[in-house]
Amino acid sequence: MGVSIVDVAAQANVSTATVSRALRGLPRVSESTRAKVLATAQSLGYVASPSASGLASGRTRTVGVLVPFLDRWYFGHVIEGMDQVLRDNGYNLLLFSLGGYRHGKMRRFTESMVRKQIDALVVLTLGLSAEELRQLHRTDIPLLSVGGPVEGCSGVYIDxxxxxxxxxxxxxxxxxxxxxxxxxxxxxxxxxxxxxxxxxxxxxxxxxxxxxxxxxxxxxxxxxxxxxxxxxxxxxxxxxxxxxxxxxxxxxxxxxxxxxxxxxxxxxxxxxxxxxxxxxxxxxxxxxxxxxxKPLEHGKTAAGMLLAELGGTPHSLRETLMPFELMVRDTTAPPPR
Missing domain, CATH: 3.40.50.2300 (Response regulator)
Known part of the structure; x- marks a missing residue:
């Protein structure tokens, strides 16, 4: 049987979540702990995933987007804005669709959906059940909501x-x-x-x-x-x-x-x-x-915040209210007398 992340955690005397963050180069792990985890993983012959380019980074250079629908105007423009910024910085975007309401109670977000596939996750204006939220926060990767508030996540949206x-x-x-x-x-x-x-x-x-x-x-x-x-x-x-x-x-x-x-x-x-x-x-x-x-700008702002967080800038993920504007055109006028 091969060496598992549990073996590395036990040998290094840290949690499996810390091992995961250290191997993937994510923030909020001290340099001494990261060095200990990397040395332990190397000594045990553990590799984080078949596609990993090396233990030094362990990054997938991919940001996931959890989306309830694929055919809505707002979602599409946010995704486009994110993709522009991520591609310019050598990152990929990976969509996780929950299929709207079609699956009823069978709809479920689980930690296993994203494990080892992404470095950060965006939740697009989506309400999650208590169990889905629990699974979401177990991923132990940077999380950000866009388009509306999600419990436990900083977010980018209008009031x-x-x-x-x-x-x-x-x-x-x-x-x-x-x-x-x-x-x-x-x-x-x-x-x-x-x-x-x-x-x-x-x-x-x-x-x-x-x-x-x-x-x-x-x-x-x-x-x-x-x-x-x-x-x-x-x-x-x-x-x-x-x-x-x-x-x-x-x-x-x-x-x-x-x-x-x-x-x-x-x-x-x-x-x-x-x-x-x-x-x-x-x-x-x-x-x-x-x-x-401007959902395109929401997506760009969110991507920039995530990249800064992944780059190690502290407090990059924060509640951010975006601007909105009343645009008076031709469909409103005083009521008829």
């Missing part, structure tokens, strides 16, 4: 509550009092903190202005154009008076809403104002008023 508040307060300042909302589905708000933060901000802004929250004007989508169109149809088909403005929890749902309004002959913004959040690449062409963020 989603403040961004949503800016969108709703823009409508209120224009004079709107009957405001609807396209929100994320139950699964989204359960699995991601960001949609829930946007919903809380919407409800709080209405309450602060003394406005009524009308359930018939608050419909669920799933952050896609098609679901935004279907959610808008449910609002338009509801009996009684209609909202004069609608806040959408994502630009993609807002675009679907605009398509449905146009199909029905509802004039935007003369009869209905629409504001989104994100600044999707199609939003400017559609003239959509939105609260813009």
């Amino acid at each position: 989603d509550g403040a961004a949503a508040t800016a969108a709703v307060e823009h409508l209120i300042a224009l004079g709107h009092r009957r405001i609807g909302y396209l929100r994320a589905g139950i699964q989204d708000e359960k699995n991601f903190e960001v949609p829930a933060l946007r919903t809380i901000a919407f409800e709080t802004a209405l309450a602060k202005a003394g406005l009524e929250l009308r359930p018939a004007w608050c419909m669920v989508g799933d952050f896609t154009v098609a679901e935004g169109q279907r959610a808008a149809a449910r609002i338009f088909d509801a009996p009684g008076e209609q909202p004069t403005a609608i806040f959408s929890g994502s630009d993609e749902m807002a675009l679907g809403l605009i398509f449905e309004a146009q199909r029905r002959g509802i004039r935007i913004p003369a009869q209905l104002s629409v504001v989104g959040i994100d600044d999707h690449e199609f939003s400017a062409s559609a003239g959509l008023t939105t609260v813009g963020q």
Whole structure:
């Protein structure tokens, strides 16, 4: 039987996690401990992995990204930004997809998914179960969340509550009092903190202005154009008076809403104002008023922080709030008289 990491740890009188970090050249291991682990591993003939280029570094020069979906606008742009910076610095990017909700309770992140494959891990705006979080932190590699908070990780993201508040307060300042909302589905708000933060901000802004929250004007989508169109149809088909403005929890749902309004002959913004959040690449062409963020820059910032951490710069991973901007275009105006 070959020599294992457990044998090296026992001989060096350190934990297996310390052996792993020392062999892979990761920070937070003293030089004396690293030297002892390397010497022990060499004397026992232990090699960290078949692809290891040498015990001196043990680095895979690969950063992993744990992502819930592969087909969402925000995720794609973050990954592109990270990849640009990592490639420029001789690193690779490795995706770990959890397949959305399709696998139900079978969806699981485990330490074994990433062991010996990566030097650091990014978690993309993802809610994890208690067991998944436990497995995540057992990896003992640098961790960073992007797009929203994840328990126990520093993160790179906007203040989603403040961004949503800016969108709703823009409508209120224009004079709107009957405001609807396209929100994320139950699964989204359960699995991601960001949609829930946007919903809380919407409800709080209405309450602060003394406005009524009308359930018939608050419909669920799933952050896609098609679901935004279907959610808008449910609002338009509801009996009684209609909202004069609608806040959408994502630009993609807002675009679907605009398509449905146009199909029905509802004039935007003369009869209905629409504001989104994100600044999707199609939003400017559609003239959509939105609260813009720059996911490409989020990805670049995250990659830079990880590279600094891997290079040994202390405190490189920190909570970082990125800027956002209310971008007033053609889809918002005062309500009709």
